[in-house]
Amino acid sequence: MxxxxxxxxxxxxxxxxxxxxxxxxxxxxxxxxxxxxxxxxxxxxxxxxxxxxxxxxxxxxxxxxxxxxxxxxxxxxxxxxxxxxxxxxxxxxxxxxxxxxxxxxxxxxxxxxxxQKGPRFESLDEKDFQTALLSLGITAGDLIKGAEPMLVNTGNSFVVLGIRDSETLKDLEPDFSLIEKLSEALDLIGFYVFSLDGVGAGRDAGARMFAPRYGILEESATGMAAGPLACYLREQLGMQQQEFNIEQGSWMAAPSPSVINVRLTIGTDNRIENLFAGGxxxxxxxxxxxx
Missing domain, CATH: 3.10.310.10 (Diaminopimelate Epimerase; Chain A, domain 1)
Structure with a gap:
């Protein structure tokens, strides 16, 4: 057939x-x-x-x-x-x-x-935190100040991790075997690693997504990860807007620039009730x- x-x-x-x-x-x-x-x-x-x-x-x-x-x-x-x-x-x-x-x-x-569902946040324990850093070949000093790497779930789980310098994000050479091992242990789709600089006008963050557990070394646009990142930017980094534009795919070996628009629904308690990611x-x- x-x-x-x-x-x-x-x-x-x-x-x-x-x-x-x-x-x-x-x-x-x-x-x-x-x-x-x-x-x-x-x-x-x-x-x-x-x-x-x-x-x-x-x-x-x-x-x-x-x-x-x-x-x-x-x-x-x-x-x-x-x-x-x-x-x-x-x-x-x-x-x-x-x-x-x-x-x-x-x-x-x-x-x-x-x-997507409202977000669930979970801190990494020290061992998993160190494994995440090692898998990306970075140190705690490379992270955005005050941006604790976390597991975030709005339907699927990702480790969301912020790097302060977009050049460091661009030059990452991940250890995919370590990412896969941690993804299995934490039941993740993968890692969503982002930076706040080095992106185009009107974009709030640029990201890379690694999911070797599912046979995906890197992909150019991930709506189910951009949603968790938007929630993280608002609730963990204090960016209080309700709409975010996430850039992805620009820093791949074969670039395929993408943009994901995420709109958050905020309840009366100022918490995220749900969200819509689109393009x-x-x-x-x-x-x-x-x-």
């Missing part, structure tokens, strides 16, 4: 860059094993599989080249942008069913915004997969 898989770049910066994801429609015809085979053959960090849902507009499943994951930001944006371009979305307010529950997805023209998707290619 031959399958045509559209490749959609999500969180594009202007009309270029972004993070590509495969999008497979009518995925109810495939078994979980076949979905994994397709994702492995496509070879991108994530491929999204779209099926009918009894509880939402669509059911979405996400597979990396090695395993299924609960959520994926850029593959969600890619999917809903593609469905809008194909005329398959009836309303601007939509929804997705995942293995971890229901999420709202709002459309604004060609841009899609996906809902645009652009059709890049079509890959043929043989099952």
């Amino acid at each position: 031959k399958i045509q898989v559209p490749i959609i770049s999500a969180f594009v910066d202007g009309d270029s860059g972004g993070n590509p994801a495969g999008v497979v429609l009518h995925a109810e015809r495939f078994s979980a094993t076949e979905k994994q085979q397709i994702a492995t053959a496509v070879g991108l960090s994530e491929t999204a599989f779209v099926s009918p849902s009894d509880s939402a507009d669509i059911k979405l499943e996400f597979f990396t080249p090695t395993q299924q994951i609960a959520h994926c930001g850029h593959a969600t944006i890619a999917t809903f942008s593609f469905l809008r371009k194909k005329g398959l979305l009836a309303n601007d307010r939509s929804s997705k069913e995942t293995i971890d529950g229901l999420r709202t997805v709002n459309m604004e023209g060609e841009a899609a915004y996906m809902e 645009r998707g652009t059709i890049r290619d079509i890959v043929e997969v043989v099952l």
Whole structure:
């Protein structure tokens, strides 16, 4: 069987860059094993599989080249942008069913915004803190003053770590085996390492994402990590705005600049209730997969 898989770049910066994801429609015809085979053959960090849902507009499943994951930001944006371009979305307010529950997805023209949960923060113990530094080849002196590295979860867990000099962030040579080991121990997707300088106008931070546990050494846009970073910037670093623009992908070996817009919902107690991370998707290619 031959399958045509559209490749959609999500969180594009202007009309270029972004993070590509495969999008497979009518995925109810495939078994979980076949979905994994397709994702492995496509070879991108994530491929999204779209099926009918009894509880939402669509059911979405996400597979990396090695395993299924609960959520994926850029593959969600890619999917809903593609469905809008194909005329398959009836309303601007939509929804997705995942293995971890229901999420709202709002459309604004060609841009899609996906809902994430309010943040959960967890400090690293001293051993894990030192392992995180060692895995990145940095010292505590390289960190942003007052920015304690933390585990942050808005649906998936990431270690969020701030580096004061963007040149240090750009020049990182991670020890992926150590990152994978700590990710297994803490049940992380990976590390989201950021800096507040060296970014374009109107951007609040620049970040790099490392997730070797899921077969992703680095990717160019990560909506499910940009959400935790926006929460961290507000609640841990005191940046009190409700909207953040996160730049990613500029410092990869093969740059693919991306921008993720994050909007926080603030409750009466001044705490973050939930958030929406969004951007645009652009059709890049079509890959043929043989099952």
